[in-house]
Amino acid sequence: MKNITAILCLLLLTLSASADRVKVRLFTNNSIDLINISFDLGTYNLYGGDTTLIAAEVGNDKSVELTPKGKLVHVAIDGYEYGNYPHVTFSATDTACILCLNPRNVKQRTYEGNLIVSVGKNGKLFIINDVEFETYIAGVVQSEIYGTQSDIFRVQAIISRTWAMKNIHKHKNEGYNFCDQVHCQAYLNRCVRPDIMLGTMQSSGMTIVDANDKLIETPFHSNSGGQTANSEDVWREAVPYLRSVPDTFSYHMRQSEWVKVVDESKWLNYFANKHKLDITNDSILNELLTFSQSQRKVRLCGVPLTRIRTDFQLKSTFFSVLYDSTAHRVTLSGHGFGHGVGLSQEGTIRMVGLGIAYDSIIHHYYTGSHIHHDETHPHSYVENYIKQIARIIEEDKNLSTQTKSKKDDWLGRLFRVRDREEREEVYDPTTEELDSDWKYDW
Numbered sequence: 380m381k382n383i384t385a386i387l388c389l390l391l392l393t394l395s396a397s398a399d400r401v402k403v404r405l406f407t408n409n410s411i412d413l414i415n416i417s418f419d420l421g422t423y424n425l426y427g428g429d430t431t432l433i434a435a436e437v438g439n440d441k442s443v444e445l446t447p448k449g450k451l452v453h454v455a456i457d458g459y460e461y462g463n464y465p466h467v468t469f470s471a472t473d474t475a476c477i478l479c480l481n482p483r484n485v486k487q488r489t490y491e492g493n494l495i496v497s498v499g500k501n502g503k504l505f506i507i508n509d510v511e512f513e514t515y516i517a518g519v520v521q522s523e524i525y526g527t528q529s530d531i532f533r534v535q536a537i538i539s540r541t542w543a544m545k546n547i548h549k550h551k552n553e554g555y556n557f558c559d560q561v562h563c564q565a566y567l568n569r570c571v572r573p574d575i576m577l578g579t580m581q582s583s584g585m586t587i588v589d590a591n592d593k594l595i596e597t598p599f600h601s602n603s604g605g606q607t608a609n610s611e612d613v614w615r616e617a618v619p620y621l622r623s624v625p626d627t628f629s630y631h632m633r634q635s636e637w638v639k640v641v642d643e644s645k646w647l648n649y650f651a652n653k654h655k656l657d658i659t660n661d662s663i664l665n666e667l668l669t670f671s672q673s674q675r676k677v678r679l680c681g682v683p684l685t686r687i688r689t690d691f692q693l694k695s696t697f698f699s700v701l702y703d704s705t706a707h708r709v710t711l712s713g714h715g716f717g718h719g720v721g722l723s724q725e726g727t728i729r730m731v732g733l734g735i736a737y738d739s740i741i742h743h744y745y746t747g748s749h750i751h752h753d754e755t756h757p758h759s760y761v762e763n764y765i766k767q768i769a770r771i772i773e774e775d776k777n778l779s780t781q782t783k784s785k786k787d788d789w790l791g792r793l794f795r796v797r798d799r800e801e802r803e804e805v806y807d808p809t810t811e812e813l814d815s816d817w818k819y820d821w
């Protein structure tokens with residue numbers, strides 16, 4: 380038993396030390412003038428500026444409040460004032476540490492890793508999460524897709540990882556890698572679900588590359604409506620791996636169909652006034668009132684469908700027009716949700732449900748691409764991490780929701796094995812075969 384614990388510690392510490400880290404700006408779209416920070420797991424050292432230790436090993440009995448004071452950050456712990464600093468760093472003392480961030484007037488979120496808080500040019504708090512790359516990816520996957528099968532998360536992790544690696548310098552000039560909004564990728568919380576972490580870890584080191592082994596752009600959307608779009612039909616550039624493909628997997632899902640009713644006069648005046656179309660011309664009028672797409676088209680009477688989509692706030696450009704001459708209105712009957720380029724998330728969910736492999740799904744949506752597998756970490760220890768998370772998921776199946784507590788989620792349980800008292804509970808001593816799986820040449 381001791382042996383397993385020691386190896387697990389070594390494994391996790393090494394994983395942590397060797398993994399790349401990224402800086403992600405949090406609450407990018409919010410103006411924050413007060414944030415309360417508490418500690419859900421582990422302890423943190425608080426530093427003011429680069430070197431001043433404000434407080435050591437602050438844990439779950441403490442609460443830190445930060446406010447901007449001119450260009451400095453004012454620190455109070457449990458109501459006591461600790462001074463003003465150019466920036467305040469929350470440095471995790473262990474691999475598994477969770478912060479709970481509670482800004483005034485904004486919904487609370489939790490994150491792993493370190494936190495760096497300063498004052499931005501607007502006089503509001505500027506909050507950066509310094510976190511392991513794969514932990515960030517798992518948080519993105521949780522924010523970007525729904526589902527229950529780990530292969531769904533595996534596919535999303537591969538495309539999110541590919542995007543992140545290709546765009547690692549997106550916010551370089553502002554001093555961080557990514558924002559937490561869809562401008563980069565949504566990262567609205569730490570990953571709290573072990574099945575999402577499992578899918579992320581199962582794809583560890585995997586990215587999508589083109590025929591020249593270059594990382595691809597990986598646009599995705601909610602639902603293609605039955606056919607994906609060519610990149611040049613939505614944006615300008617024709618990209619070889621972003622081709623329109625039939626996609627029946629996107630049928631019969633949450634976002635497969637939509638309807639929007641518009642007054643006839645509003646519909647026709649839009650084309651007459653904004654696009655200078657002669658609506659007294661019978662053929663133009665007829666086209667505007669009977670436009671139909673069984674296959675995706677790009678324009679309606681010369682007007683880009685992408686423009687119409689924006690102006691009428693439509694879910695997609697993949698719609699047909701049904702005219703009701705009695706009620707003097709048109710019904711826009713559409714398929715799918717999103718720009719339609721690249722991967723359909725609901726198509727992916729459907730394909731996984733049908734048992735189609737994650738790599739086939741990626742090949743279906745990104746034409747001619749292939750998966751590159753960089754095994755920087757020894758494969759065996761990723762495998763063991765996966766095994767431990769899979770064990771937690773199995774345990775969860777037998778737990779009622781009442782017995783799951785916030786502070787007892789998969790991360791805490793994964794790391795609690797380091798606690799001597801808990802060890803016997805966590806591990807079944809009969810699982811001797813683990814020993815042979817856990818041999819490394821350190």
Ligand SMILES: [Zn+2]
Pocket residue numbers: 549550557558559560562563564
């Ligand atoms: Zn961004």
